Amino acid sequence: MKKKKYDDDDGRRIANMSDVQINTFGFGYTPKRRRFNSPYHENKKPIQNEYANVAPLTKKETRFMMFRAMFAALGIAMIFIAGAALFILFCIYIWFR
Numbered sequence: 001m002k003k004k005k006y007d008d009d010d011g012r013r014i015a016n017m018s019d020v021q022i023n024t025f026g027f028g029y030t031p032k033r034r035r036f037n038s039p040y041h042e043n044k045k046p047i048q049n050e051y052a053n054v055a056p057l058t059k060k061e062t063r064f065m066m067f068r069a070m071f072a073a074l075g076i077a078m079i080f081i082a083g084a085a086l087f088i089l090f091c092i093y094i095w096f097r
Contacts, residue, residue, distance in 0.1 A: 057065070
């Protein structure tokens, strides 16, 4: 396929696009990985995870946390549903009369 030639293209490079790659979302900038022997990474140490020594949750604890989060979300949803119902009742009985 022949490269297109544009009238207003003078051949100058505006931005170096050699580092642009397709990331997992299908778009955007993903920088190339750098080698760890570069001067930038010379004094860097691996990040210590502060939760590395914490025991994983049991199935019972995980289920408990999931249900608590679900009930919290349902409580917020009920507030929005009640507000919508009050708005509809206001429209029916007061505004549209």
